[in-house]
Amino acid sequence: MKVIVNGLGIIGGSICAALKKAGHTVYGKNRNKQSIAYALEHNMIDDEARSYDGADAIILALPPSIVMHELDCGNFPSDVVVADICGVKEPLEKIVLSRQRDYRYVGLHPMAGKETTGITSASANLFRGANLIFTVNEQTDKAALNTMRRLGKDMGFLRFVECSARRHDEMIALTSQLAHVVSNAYVKSPFTEICMGFTGGSYQDMTRIAGMDETVWSELFFLNRENLIDEIERLRRELGRFSDILSNGDEEELQALIVEGKDFYTRFKHKN
Amino acid sequence: MKVIVNGLGIIGGSICAALKKAGHTVYGKNRNKQSIAYALEHNMIDDEARSYDGADAIILALPPSIVMHELDCGNFPSDVVVADICGVKEPLEKIVLSRQRDYRYVGLHPMAGKETTGITSASANLFRGANLIFTVNEQTDKAALNTMRRLGKDMGFLRFVECSARRHDEMIALTSQLAHVVSNAYVKSPFTEICMGFTGGSYQDMTRIAGMDETVWSELFFLNRENLIDEIERLRRELGRFSDILSNGDEEELQALIVEGKDFYTRFKHKN
Numbered sequence: 392m393k394v395i396v397n398g399l400g401i402i403g404g405s406i407c408a409a410l411k412k413a414g415h416t417v418y419g420k421n422r423n424k425q426s427i428a429y430a431l432e433h434n435m436i437d438d439e440a441r442s443y444d445g446a447d448a449i450i451l452a453l454p455p456s457i458v459m460h461e462l463d464c465g466n467f468p469s470d471v472v473v474a475d476i477c478g479v480k481e482p483l484e485k486i487v488l489s490r491q492r493d494y495r496y497v498g499l500h501p502m503a504g505k506e507t508t509g510i511t512s513a514s515a516n517l518f519r520g521a522n523l524i525f526t527v528n529e530q531t532d533k534a535a536l537n538t539m540r541r542l543g544k545d546m547g548f549l550r551f552v553e554c555s556a557r558r559h560d561e562m563i564a565l566t567s568q569l570a571h572v573v574s575n576a577y578v579k580s581p582f583t584e585i586c587m588g589f590t591g592g593s594y595q596d597m598t599r600i601a602g603m604d605e606t607v608w609s610e611l612f613f614l615n616r617e618n619l620i621d622e623i624e625r626l627r628r629e630l631g632r633f634s635d636i637l638s639n640g641d642e643e644e645l646q647a648l649i650v651e652g653k654d655f656y657t658r659f660k661h662k663n
Numbered sequence: 664m665k666v667i668v669n670g671l672g673i674i675g676g677s678i679c680a681a682l683k684k685a686g687h688t689v690y691g692k693n694r695n696k697q698s699i700a701y702a703l704e705h706n707m708i709d710d711e712a713r714s715y716d717g718a719d720a721i722i723l724a725l726p727p728s729i730v731m732h733e734l735d736c737g738n739f740p741s742d743v744v745v746a747d748i749c750g751v752k753e754p755l756e757k758i759v760l761s762r763q764r765d766y767r768y769v770g771l772h773p774m775a776g777k778e779t780t781g782i783t784s785a786s787a788n789l790f791r792g793a794n795l796i797f798t799v800n801e802q803t804d805k806a807a808l809n810t811m812r813r814l815g816k817d818m819g820f821l822r823f824v825e826c827s828a829r830r831h832d833e834m835i836a837l838t839s840q841l842a843h844v845v846s847n848a849y850v851k852s853p854f855t856e857i858c859m860g861f862t863g864g865s866y867q868d869m870t871r872i873a874g875m876d877e878t879v880w881s882e883l884f885f886l887n888r889e890n891l892i893d894e895i896e897r898l899r900r901e902l903g904r905f906s907d908i909l910s911n912g913d914e915e916e917l918q919a920l921i922v923e924g925k926d927f928y929t930r931f932k933h934k935n
Contacts, residue, residue, distance in 0.1 A: 655855050
């Protein structure tokens with residue numbers, strides 16, 4: 392297939408690298424020409440794309456606001472499959488469905504990433520073994536979905552899940568956005584600056600994504616604010632239960648509280 | 664050296680395995696004889712210890728309540744070096760300092776572990792590259808500290824930090840205990856059970872330790888409750904700032920909030 396990827400950051404670059412390795416013809420588009428040069432040098436793309444012409448599939452690997460603009464006003468060839476990789480989906484779907492479209496849209500959310508950004512962090516192996524979410528609606532074209540599923544396999548994804556944009560945004564508030572909020576809030580302790588030598592794997596895991604890109608993530612958070620606020624407030628209540636029992640309760644109550652979380656986690660693990 | 668390790672769980676077992684590999688003579692003590700058999704079979708110990716006699720160093724790798732009892736009433740040979748590996752230190756130190764002791768105490772906290780427990784999870788490499796905290800006070804014997812430092816190196820630890828028991832407990836509320844509380848609280852969402860396929864590395868990192876051992880950790884939390892409550896409530900306030908801005912603020916304010924955490928994290932990373 393001929394695939395055009397617009398946006399050569401860590402995700403877009405990794406998509407290019409993986410698809411080219413799998414034998415597809417891959418063209419890259421990027422405002423910053425250094426990323427194009429890097430992608431060419433590292434054999435991630437066949438060439439720069441000057442337009443969307445001739446593409447079988449177009450993947451928009453750009454921040455949500457730019458993707459929304461592109462989905463609304465982009466100059467796509469008729470019938471082409473257009474996918475995005477944004478971390479929120481309902482606001483995008485609303486735009487796509489707001490009027491008749493000539494292109495065939497599929498929402499993608501690769502559940503993989505790194506705490507670093509940019510094409511220099513991209514890798515053909517980034518998605519190996521990871522989950523890929525497809526968002527679909529009553530207008531989703533089956534053939535377009537199959538095309539993206541095939542490309543997803545070629546990118547290295549292991550597991551595929553299909554859901555509505557609304558369900559995606561609810562789930563992602565828990566599985567991705569809340570994690571970024573927690574990590575960023577976690578490090579704001581007076582002890583953070585002096586904790587050298589006092590840290591182990593738990594701290595590293597908890598804080599790894601604290602330094603997220605503020606531009607992309609503030610956009611994502613606002614576009615999913617209701618679901619995210621629900622999850623933040625749910626977590627604050629749960630943390631409060633720990634404080635309350637530590638202040639006024641006993642070890643037996645605390646054990647029961649821990650077991651409650653352990654049970655949630657065990658049920659999750661058994662299904663995963 | 665002849666080292667006796669009392670308590671053959673993941674930490675005690677890993678200490679035995681690492682020290683034996685480094686050429687020390689290692690004896691293990693454990694209530695459950697299956698762990699002794701496992702340690703012998705896997706060449707982690709030279710033999711079972713029937714008493715503390717003849718030891719150069721004794722390491723108590725047991726839950727805090729048992730360690731406290733042992734530090735108070737244990738039948739230790741005169742002048743022997745006694746160390747523990749508990750995740751809280753002030754309550755233990757209070758017991759040690761409550762009257763004249765015949766043994767020489769050093770507090771240890773290995774900043775390494777796994778989300779699994781028991782000697783079957785133990786490994787001679789568990790501490791490789793990790794941090795080891797020593798808690799010291801005005802009565803700490805320099806030679807005893809050096810003995811434990813040498814053993815710490817032989818266990819594979821890379822970095823050593825010395826501090827008071829009080830400072831340890833403050834720091835550990837942030838770097839270890841809060842992480843366990845957050846992880847356990849994080850998974851208590853109605854979406855946890857249905858989020859198969861929606862998870863990636865951030866979620867895995869955030870929830871890895873949710874299934875902690877409730878007996879050990881409820882003890883540790885209560886023994887450090889003031890520091891831990893401070894950290895939980897600090898985090899709840901920080902999370903609340905996200906909710907507030909998402910409810911009433913704008914993207915610029917949210918970006919500033921994210922950058923604040925990013926700055927904390929960058930300063931931490933530069934020192935680490």
